[in-house]
Amino acid sequence: QKEVEQNSGPLSVPEGAIASLNCTYSDRVSQSFFWYRQYSGKSPELIMSIYSNGDKEDGRFTAQLNKASQYVSLLIRDSQPSDSATYLCAVIERSNYQLIWGAGTKLIIKP
Amino acid sequence: DVKVTQSSRYLVKRTGEKVFLECVQDMDHENMFWYRQDPGLGLRLIYFSYDVKMKEKGDIPEGYSVSREKKERFSLILESASTNQTSMYLCASRPRGGGYTFGSGTRLTVV
Numbered sequence: 001q002k003e004v005e006q007n008s009g010p011l012s013v014p015e016g017a018i019a020s021l022n023c024t025y026s027d028r029v030s031q032s033f034f035w036y037r038q039y040s041g042k043s044p045e046l047i048m049s050i051y052s053n054g055d056k057e058d059g060r061f062t063a064q065l066n067k068a069s070q071y072v073s074l075l076i077r078d079s080q081p082s083d084s085a086t087y088l089c090a091v092i093e094r095s096n097y098q099l100i101w102g103a104g105t106k107l108i109i110k111p
Numbered sequence: 112d113v114k115v116t117q118s119s120r121y122l123v124k125r126t127g128e129k130v131f132l133e134c135v136q137d138m139d140h141e142n143m144f145w146y147r148q149d150p151g152l153g154l155r156l157i158y159f160s161y162d163v164k165m166k167e168k169g170d171i172p173e174g175y176s177v178s179r180e181k182k183e184r185f186s187l188i189l190e191s192a193s194t195n196q197t198s199m200y201l202c203a204s205r206p207r208g209g210g211y212t213f214g215s216g217t218r219l220t221v222v
Binding site: 032034036042043044045049066088090097098099101102103104 | 151152153154156160201207209210211212213214215216
């Protein structure tokens, strides 16, 4: 059974600081990785995708992938209260190309 | 932008009723999915479809069926609704190898 693990949190970060969210996965041959943000009562929204080792930056968000260690992380710089949400990590399973979801990390940005 | 539209935002149904949840996407995506999301349990895959008239069981198909007669439309059917099917239902679509785009969700309450 392929798995994606996330710390459920809540992770509390002061406004303006860097929030660091981590995710590990068990399928060694996975190639595609995604971060979704979900506000309470809303559906998940894709914020970052990453396919190769290293960093990928988009505005205040940076996704980091390390395939050798099987982890992917999301950094949020200059955290804002509006970043408070649950962040879901998802990995495409190579055998059937389905997304395997982590349970999500709840992030709270304190003003 | 890809748009995934779910027909109802909130539904209240009685036990034993047949319930139809409709989902339409406008970007010609091959793959469509139905998930339910419950607190503490994360996203659980009910059914998915790779193409018209094709369907595959996900992790929790019991009590559900699906229909995909047209590429843009994927329907979830609760043959005889039960209270344990009270949940948030999320439809998603994606192109091959890409990330998911979710609809806004349907919060179903079975009384």
